[in-house]
Amino acid sequence: MLNNSIQVQGLQKSYKQLHVLNGVDFEVEKGSIFALLGSNGAGKTTIVKILTTLLKQDSGTAAVNGFDVAAKPDDVRQSISLTGQFAAVDEILTGRENLIMIARLRHLENPHQDADDLLNRCSLTDAADRAVATYSGGVRRRLDIAMSLIGKPKVIFLDEPTNGLDPEARIEVWKTVKELAANGTTVLLTTQYLDEAEQLADRIAILHEGKIIANGTLSDLKKLFPPAKVEYIEKQPSLEDIFLAIIGKKEEK
Amino acid sequence: METTKNYFFSDMSVLLGRSMRHIFRSMDTIITVTITPIAMMLLFVYVFGGAIQTGTDNYVNYLLPGILLITIASGIAYTAYRLFMDMQSGIFERFHSMPIARSAPLWGHVLTSLVSNAISVVVIILVALLMGFRSSAGVLSWLAVAGILALFTLALTWIAVIAGLSATSVDGVGAFSYPIIFLPFISSAFVPTESMPSVVRAFAENQPVTFIVDAIRSLLAGQPVGNDIWIALAWCFGIMLVAYVFAMRVYKKRA
Numbered sequence: 001m002l003n004n005s006i007q008v009q010g011l012q013k014s015y016k017q018l019h020v021l022n023g024v025d026f027e028v029e030k031g032s033i034f035a036l037l038g039s040n041g042a043g044k045t046t047i048v049k050i051l052t053t054l055l056k057q058d059s060g061t062a063a064v065n066g067f068d069v070a071a072k073p074d075d076v077r078q079s080i081s082l083t084g085q086f087a088a089v090d091e092i093l094t095g096r097e098n099l100i101m102i103a104r105l106r107h108l109e110n111p112h113q114d115a116d117d118l119l120n121r122c123s124l125t126d127a128a129d130r131a132v133a134t135y136s137g138g139v140r141r142r143l144d145i146a147m148s149l150i151g152k153p154k155v156i157f158l159d160e161p162t163n164g165l166d167p168e169a170r171i172e173v174w175k176t177v178k179e180l181a182a183n184g185t186t187v188l189l190t191t192q193y194l195d196e197a198e199q200l201a202d203r204i205a206i207l208h209e210g211k212i213i214a215n216g217t218l219s220d221l222k223k224l225f226p227p228a229k230v231e232y233i234e235k236q237p238s239l240e241d242i243f244l245a246i247i248g249k250k251e252e253k
Numbered sequence: 254m255e256t257t258k259n260y261f262f263s264d265m266s267v268l269l270g271r272s273m274r275h276i277f278r279s280m281d282t283i284i285t286v287t288i289t290p291i292a293m294m295l296l297f298v299y300v301f302g303g304a305i306q307t308g309t310d311n312y313v314n315y316l317l318p319g320i321l322l323i324t325i326a327s328g329i330a331y332t333a334y335r336l337f338m339d340m341q342s343g344i345f346e347r348f349h350s351m352p353i354a355r356s357a358p359l360w361g362h363v364l365t366s367l368v369s370n371a372i373s374v375v376v377i378i379l380v381a382l383l384m385g386f387r388s389s390a391g392v393l394s395w396l397a398v399a400g401i402l403a404l405f406t407l408a409l410t411w412i413a414v415i416a417g418l419s420a421t422s423v424d425g426v427g428a429f430s431y432p433i434i435f436l437p438f439i440s441s442a443f444v445p446t447e448s449m450p451s452v453v454r455a456f457a458e459n460q461p462v463t464f465i466v467d468a469i470r471s472l473l474a475g476q477p478v479g480n481d482i483w484i485a486l487a488w489c490f491g492i493m494l495v496a497y498v499f500a501m502r503v504y505k506k507r508a
Contacts (some may be wrong), residue, residue: 078352082346084343
């Protein structure tokens with residue numbers, strides 16, 4: 001229990017006749033990155049909404065940071081932050097003002113200082129004093145994530161964090177997420193991109209039709225498949241490799 | 254552990270600051286909520302006013318209460334708009350997953366509506382003073398006027414909340430305010446109701462705007478208000494309560 005930041009048991013949720021979750025169980029270890037992998041409509045967002053107290057489950061239990069989401073929603077909200085599917089930023093305010101607003105709402109001592117720190121950390125200083133409406137998709141997403149980092153919540157939920165981003169921005173977001181986990185923050189992210197789960201997650205759960213059908217580390221999951229055959233083929237660069245090489249920002253491995 | 258209740262008012266003031274910035278950075282809002290009513294006041298006083306027989310020699314005095322109500326009615330359309338944009342953008346989801354009271358974002362908008370409408374009302378009154386508006390009202394009467402206008406604003410704000418939360422498109426979100434903006438025209442706001450044909454007159458004399466306008470006009474003129482003020486207050490309270498109950502129901506369901 002103490003080593004788990006998130007604990008989910010027998011979670012069920014239906015909207016009228018539609019069963020979205022049919023008994024979901026999983027646990028997320030403290031300080032790890034956990035990816036919920038599934039296609040559109042698999043129920044990923046519903047799980048995130050229940051864990052972030054936005055939605056009530058029909059049955060089953062869920063606890064975040066040791067607090068039951070149904071019984072102690074205030075304590076849960078104190079421990080988490082959510083970056084939803086749509087960039088939840090204020091378009092009219094500047095990036096800095098957005099961060100200060102969230103810091104104030106989290107009742108921190110030095111909202112201006114915290115905003116400055118995060119602007120630096122998320123490489124947003126150049127854009128800090130422009131209205132968010134002028135930001136590109138990637139910068140906007142970085143601000144969105146920076147807003148979730150204010151107040152150092154113990155558990156961060158990222159619902160499809162790289163949806164609609166270009167490859168460069170995607171890699172930036174991945175870097176931020178990896179840094180987070182390195183600092184002991186627990187991250188639960190949902191994604192429909194296999195490579196994203198492969199890149200980031202310590203554990204991956206595959207959600208299909210409202211049930212977790214596989215859950216384990218990448219090598220666990222690989223064992224579920226027949227052993228790899230050794231074949232010799234010429235490795236062609238993917239279009240993504242080419243794109244990143246040309247713009248000269250290929251991720252350092 | 255801190256509780257969300259202790260911070261309710263500081264959270265609300267943060268959210269008030271946020272939406273006041275929205276207002277001051279939007280030329281469109283400023284033009285609609287102050288410049289349009291001022292233009293209308295100029296038009297009525299200097300163009301139509303000469304032909305309107307009100308039985309008073311100062312038409313600005315006669316006109317001002319109605320203009321103030323139109324100002325508020327066009328102001329609350331933006332409350333609905335801002336609420337709608339918040340629902341769309343997902344920023345409400347972020348607020349709701351934070352350790353703040355669930356209703357704080359909504360109350361932030363309601364408070365913004367009160368503050369921003371108070372500012373436009375003051376601006377309009379200052380312009381009216383330049384145009385020759387004079388009042389013999391004492392402090393208590395002015396307080397009563399402020400109270401009626403605040404209550405009127407709140408009543409319309411809760412209607413705006415319903416519209417903002419349940420609208421499905423940005424074009425539809427302000428539509429509810431047009432009939433409200435139009436109501437003062439079929440009331441005692443611009444012309445005495447005695448001059449209207451009987452059916453229109455029956456409507457005009459029994460709709461809330463007439464009672465509110467008459468009450469404010471009497472207060473500003475330092476005359477006895479009689480029953481008008483109680484009927485005006487009853488209308489405002491009634492509309493506010495009904496709209497509040499519906500708005501809260503929609504808020505629980507939608508946000």
